[in-house]
Amino acid sequence: MELKNALGICIISFFSATLVMLIARSLDNQAAGRIEQQLMRIADRLETIDASGIGPSGSSSAMNPSASTPNDGLVVHYFFSNTRCVTCRAIEDQTRQALQANFAEQLREGDVVWKTLNYEDPANAKWSEEFEIMMPVVVLTQYQNGELANWKRLDEVWGLVSDQAAFEQLMIDNIEQMLVDADSKRRNESDAAETIPLPDLNTINGEE
Template identity: 55%
Template structure:
């Protein structure tokens, strides 16, 4: 899909460059000479793009590995208007997730997602009662949301980077421990229970009992 988009952009650029050439030919020589440097620059850019295989594809913040049915999702909800503080909350949260939970990101136990809540069509904005950019942790069991927590405190500690990182780490750990705990309980319940009750010896028959004197 990305390759198709790149090819389409290249073709459109070439098309517009052709139009410019035709217009230049219809104009006088003086106007055409003024357009020549621009046309040369467009041609050079097209040649460079062709050699590199097209336009570079922007990397996504989503995890490429498959999400596990039991997982924690670290969501950052932002608005269309981005302020410096909002961007700092996003970047510092992402830094904690990427640096301290690399293994969990890789195996899908943790997922990092960003979403413009003003364009939200999933109903999460109403569910989480979001009125401003914020971090929300969600926990899934069997691919169904089992718990969530909105971290409003990030606004008060965003300027204290160590405190911010510690807070995000502690909150993720707390919710992640619930994922591991539920998995442990599930494994325990699925294992057969061994009967450790000792086998009693055979009860003596009435004939073997001593008679009272």
């Protein structure tokens, strides 16, 4: 009788231990899943930090994609979607590299600003409608006195992404042209404001 009881206790203990192990493994898998999700979020955050130009010291460079829109200046937008494909990332990387290589001074001075936005985010719906965005793309926008004065969508980036030299030249040509147009417009407006009308001699002499 005592043997039967001892055997029963052993069997119960065995199944109890097995159940505990299964529960522990289940908890480990759940913990591993949570850790994996956290690592993915950290990786995404690190990628964002790298793209924004924020170094280890925490200081932000002129290539900060969250920089505010300038009152007067040119903004180079990269509009991405919820799905980040290899080609989309290449377009973003090559645009950023072209800016850093050819417009570093303008970036430091704030005459050119780099911004990235998710056009599928409801908060950015006005921009996707304004610029008629249907897929990831680069858009140049010129601001004057806080207002959008001019813009151009560069759909050509998709056809040139495999040719980095041509891609870079596309950026240079369009950015320089927009900067020249904006400068010319400012000069014309300044000249018009400084023009002083000549007095009416007939009025001065009292003649009708």
